[in-house]
């Protein structure tokens with residue numbers, strides 16, 4: 001363990017599949033709300049297509065503009081893993097493209113999240129694979145290393161540990177630590193049901209809007225002026 005910055009941890013402490021599956025179909029927003037609105041990859045990292053993301057983190061700390069360790073991760077990761085690449089947000093060179101993503105798909109991996117740029121995006125938009133990235137450039141990656149695999153990484157402003165559960169949709173990605181997962185999934189499910197009930201009330205025209213009544217606003221000190229703005 002002496003070659004800091006160029007080393008590969010071969011094992012990942014993955015949570016049970018049943019635990020991960022509890023997040024299936026849950027909106028990232030409902031999960032994030034039940035984590036007090038923290039625990040999300042920031043909005044710089046955007047989905048390239050509408051394939052939902054659900055899996056566990058297989059992390060790569062890459063040298064800016066270099067994908068040697070990313071290539072290695074594709075061969076090491078297991079079905080259900082999401083390759084998370086800490087590219088330090090660097091957009092100078094792409095970290096990946098269509099060839100690598102087709103390989104990821106072939107291996108049955110659950111998706112890819114890159115804090116950096118990718119290329120071949122027109123093709124990536126059409127692949128049935130969840131891919132998130134911070135940008136795009138036709139400039140290709142170098143393949144020299146160094147880098148690390150399966151260490152804690154920084155991605156979109158938060159720490160992602162190997163084995164963390166990732167859930168992503170059109171809004172972005174939320175990261176759940178496995179010891180918190182059962183409680184968070186349960187609360188998010190309840191939240192989702194509550195929102196569905198709210199949608200029904202909107203349709204029926206009986207949603208309680210009293211929190212937004214004139215009286216409620218006056219109580220907050222808001223002034224209503226019965227005139228036009230001049």
Ligand SMILES: O=C([O-])CC(=O)C(=O)O
Pocket residue numbers: 067095096097098099100101119120140141
């Ligand atoms: O050349 C690379 O390593 C990245 C790329 O464009 C691809 O995978 O298609």
Ligand SMILES: [Mg+2]
Pocket residue numbers: 097098099119120
């Ligand atoms: Mg390419």
